[in-house]
Amino acid sequence: MENFNFYSPTFFAFGKGREKDCGELVKRFGGSRVLVHFGGGSVVRSGLLDRVKNSLRESGIFFCELGGVMPNPRSGLVYEGIRLCREEKIDFILAVGGGSTIDSAKAIAAGAVYDGDFWDFYQGKYIEEALPVGTVLTIAAAGSEGSPDSVITNEDGMIKRGASGDAIRPRFSVLNPELTETLPAYQTACGITDIVAHLYERYLTNSKDVEVTDRLIESLLLTMKTEAPKVMENLQDYEARANIMWAGMVAHNNIVGVGRSQDWTSHQIEHELSAQYDCAHGAGLAVTMPAVFLYNMKHDVMRFAQIAVRVWGCQMDFAHPERTAKEGIEALRSFLISIGMPKNFEELGAREEDIEKLAYTCCYGKGNEGGAVGGFVPLQQQDVEAIYRMML
Amino acid sequence: MENFNFYSPTFFAFGKGREKDCGELVKRFGGSRVLVHFGGGSVVRSGLLDRVKNSLRESGIFFCELGGVMPNPRSGLVYEGIRLCREEKIDFILAVGGGSTIDSAKAIAAGAVYDGDFWDFYQGKYIEEALPVGTVLTIAAAGSEGSPDSVITNEDGMIKRGASGDAIRPRFSVLNPELTETLPAYQTACGITDIVAHLYERYLTNSKDVEVTDRLIESLLLTMKTEAPKVMENLQDYEARANIMWAGMVAHNNIVGVGRSQDWTSHQIEHELSAQYDCAHGAGLAVTMPAVFLYNMKHDVMRFAQIAVRVWGCQMDFAHPERTAKEGIEALRSFLISIGMPKNFEELGAREEDIEKLAYTCCYGKGNEGGAVGGFVPLQQQDVEAIYRMML
16 A cells, blocks of 8 residues: 545535525535535526525625636636636635536636735646635535546637645535535436546546455445436436435545556546547546546456456456456446446547547647556557557 | 534644654744643653654744643643743643643633633533643644643542533644654554544444445544554554545534534443543453443444444344444454453443442532533433443
């Protein structure tokens, strides 16, 4: 196990009706002038936004609003949010929505107290300082409610990149599984896929002797395997939604990923797809993961065999571990298809003729001049191209 | 899953040599006048205390010292620490040691800013305010490095009781597995047993639909099952020590115990033993747990069967689940004996003739006037007596 720091100071208010505590939570964590940041109509239609605003009013907190966050959130709205924060002397940002809204709020929070262009943070500059952020989560997926990360798409070239810093870890996050019950099946499945991907990205490591984090990651994958079919069968299954929601947070606040190298190949390769075709991140990951894992399998067959046996219930083929390893990857693919995820480029709306460009941007795009992609096996442009071709 | 709050704002500095960061960490978390609190000679002999003091000196931090914490830490030293904190205008307490030292530091931290008798907190008063506490952990066991809990023995009657409050969660904890390599086999095994007990106390629940926390708890038990034999075979196995150390923290900061009722019967029944005979808490738990579980098994046979299959690798007897349940409890007992733990009253130094008194104190002792013991099955005095008799 490698040396590490772990710091996850977010206060989690979990369960039915907890959005009513927003006002008190903002106060507790020092906010008095709040920017309420959200996406489209669903938080308005469901009445959630009103409940959040009522809670702020009851606590006597000033707020202004900025809606319009899109999936794969854009830099344009971030600039608008930064301007609004400065004009209104905002001291706390409350994101009401999913990962896109939270990531947009984090970008605004960092940009509002920074003299330069906020995009610097998405080109590798660590975020040292930011306005405090709180969240009311509406989809179990990105894990942004408990993470120090944010992903934004720059409209100048449609480049999707991530930034990081303890300063943008939410001060509090309201996790009410009821709020996710109105999500359509497809978005629910995209969220599940994103959580599964966060676990695989951590599982694929070159660090040795990491039994505790291996086991923790496996336990969350086993949870997803058990709970996902329940929620796909009945979208209003509160208990399955609750299990998935907590698993999604634990999967990504990094308590299960410390002390080990991580991969993130699938995320990097996928980001080009959702940036280019505006497909859902989870859908992109469903197509990307099996291809990446099959391509990288030979690098550590026993690791893929271990997850196949421990998570997917495969029988170990001791004479041919590579068969077990592959069986595990196919079991993952079947699981993703069973919850309604796409399986290839065509279903994703991606085009074969773009592959060369996608691979180039992935390896050499803005903010990623290094060339090699991924922490498990360093991949070059021709590897990434080959992986995109496996998705056809 | 039940509604819950989860808040674990401790900064963990994990790995080789991390005690050198103490000074900087104290500064980062606002300390300038530190009470360094520790136990006996081992932290002095090993040079650890000197390294910690050097780190404080290098950061220009004033400190004074209070040693002498005993296993099952006593109220007398807590009063002394409180007096010292007030005299020296201490604003930060740094515990260097194991669970006893950390718990003693937490008691001092709460008592130093409280007008009444600190023992009030150990009779049920919630700790709202305390001096900040940091820790340098020397044994993986109690989980106090990441928990809001403290257990103290009142010398007036040798009553052992717990207190709780987010205010006593450590601001930072240094977790260096190297520091645990000099622990003798017996103490190492006691620590392992304590961690295993923290997991069982959370596993035994009456809450339904708690797959995610079930799976997380199981993953930590599987880790203990794999890593404990390695460290017992080679006490200097850094990697096994590291896996156990992180498992010990995760087991008890409650990220795996949220949203479910918990048990704590074994801890309550054991506390009378270590308070009365001054045996190691872990050793007492090793004798207590199998007896409690066999006594309570009929309350939820399938839960005991589940842990038997998922953790202990038992084959499910579908016609007789109670056989599987019992096999799992016997597997736990064998595991504990295999790492050198005692198996009965005699090996523990406890006496049959005290049983009636032990059971009475457990159910009606100072600070526990309610009578019933345990969250899984509420036990009365005659149940507790019967359980003590099963340990003969």
